[in-house]
Amino acid sequence: MVRWEPGAKDRLQTAAIALFLERGYEETTVQDIAAEAGLTERTFFRHYADKREVLFNGGDSYRAVFVDAIRAAPAGRTPFELVTAALVAAEDFFSPERRPWSRKRQRVIDANPALQEREARKRATLGDALDAALVERGVPEPEARLTAEVGAAVFTTAFRQWLAEDEQRPLDEIELELLARLRALMPVGAPA
Amino acid sequence: MVRWEPGAKDRLQTAAIALFLERGYEETTVQDIAAEAGLTERTFFRHYADKREVLFNGGDSYRAVFVDAIRAAPAGRTPFELVTAALVAAEDFFSPERRPWSRKRQRVIDANPALQEREARKRATLGDALDAALVERGVPEPEARLTAEVGAAVFTTAFRQWLAEDEQRPLDEIELELLARLRALMPVGAPA
Structure with a gap:
């Protein structure tokens, strides 16, 4: 029993x-x-x-938060608006209550190369999940993959900052700030 | 002896x-x-x-190709111009002669989850190396990390395409096309 x-x-x-x-x-x-x-x-x-x-339990529900936000977005959104919605939704998973656990978890991973490989793979599967969700919404390739990878890159950068000991802002605020900085970094004008 | x-x-x-x-x-x-x-x-x-x-030998010289290009770029380059120089230089490493080997290698990795973790880690260390090289060139954070991660994302997407069986174009041509598409995808105008 x-x-x-x-x-x-x-x-x-x-x-x-x-x-x-x-x-x-x-x-x-x-x-x-x-x-x-x-x-x-x-x-x-x-x-x-x-x-x-x-340390890696919950990977599916973590990806689902991003993917569900892309699925739920209104029609007519651009690829970048879709991925922005996914990034903002990640705040539901990486809530302020979760931050102390996430910080401890990161310290364990930072001390172990094999765990870093597993963590990097988790990041790669996020890019794959975002790509699939964008394709489902009618975004063609390679735009879907490109937007997905850049979205995952912004998430990774924001997540790292969110874990910093002196950081108080919620994840979505950090993500939106980084997206604005990214726009400012990109060369303006028509593509070459 | x-x-x-x-x-x-x-x-x-x-x-x-x-x-x-x-x-x-x-x-x-x-x-x-x-x-x-x-x-x-x-x-x-x-x-x-x-x-x-x-399968993973040569990781240091691979990263060095990207990093050296950032170090060698003329003064006054924007962060995105620096990372673009790094991406274009990667063609020196991933030459047409290397492509058959790289395709076989990818087939082995695609069939093995543990190798996928190691490969994802290799991608993560590229982001770290680009970030460090941009900081060395005076790019502040979080712009350096953001540009590095987006650069690594474009490389990853281009590299995947370069490995496709029906793809004939050299890596740098694919990378420049993806960078142009990325510029077209990004919302224009001043950051929010």
């Missing part, structure tokens, strides 16, 4: 990040995490495939 | 990619690669730390 553990997933996440920061990611085992959370390894594996997934 | 093997590194690379495509990356061992190349495992390890490095 499986015993229901209230809040087990959150407790495991809290325990894992504390141990990753204290002992190092490589040095922490699933057994350590379960013990720290006062739970069994079996309970751990009901929630996470492995310890890495504690 | 170490026996010098003429062209050993290239022979190992050719043997490795043939086996990765034929048997699969995971199924191919260093022993297999060395045997296919008519060389010893010891010779393999003089050139590569492991089989993954056959």
Whole structure:
């Protein structure tokens, strides 16, 4: 019989990040995490495939926030307006309440090259998801891919800033500021 | 005594990619690669730390092509002109002669999620290298990071197109076309 553990997933996440920061990611085992959370390894594996997934769980719902915003945008929007809507919607996922966790998570990733590879892949799949959503809205290639990659680049830059210890602004405010700066950086006039 | 093997590194690379495509990356061992190349495992390890490095060797010289172009650009260039110079210079690395190898390499990577993580990380370090080179040229943050990430996004999109089987144009031509399309996509006028 499986015993229901209230809040087990959150407790495991809290325990894992504390141990990753204290002992190092490589040095922490699933057994350590379960013990720290006062739970069994079996309970751990009901929630996470492995310890890495504690840091990367939720990737699908994270991408869905961007994609759903593109799907929900009114007709007649330009590719850049669509991707801007997606970036602004990301604030729903990366809320102020989430920021302390995200900062700790980033410290663990910054200390581990293998996790940096996984994180970079997560960024790449965001570009793929934005591209697919733009194509679904009728944006042709290569415009869809280009807009998607630039949107993901702005998100990455804003997200890094959002994680900075002294940064107080919400993510969408940082993203909109960066989009404005990007417009100012681009050469004006007709394309060559 | 170490026996010098003429062209050993290239022979190992050719043997490795043939086996990765034929048997699969995971199924191919260093022993297999060395045997296919008519060389010893010891010779393999003089050139590569492991089989993954056959695919990712040269990452430093690849980044250097971009960075050197930014360093060598005349004074007074805008951030976007600097990153455009870097993108155009990448043609020196991704030459027409390299294209058949790059296409095979991409097929191996596309079939393996762990290699995709490593490849995504390579893309991320390009953004970091461009950012550092722009800062060195006096571009302030966040403009340097933003320009670097957008430059890396354009490169990634162009590189993907360059690898397409039916694509004949050189990389720099594709990059310049995408930069022109990007300018056309961006909203014109003063930043909000």
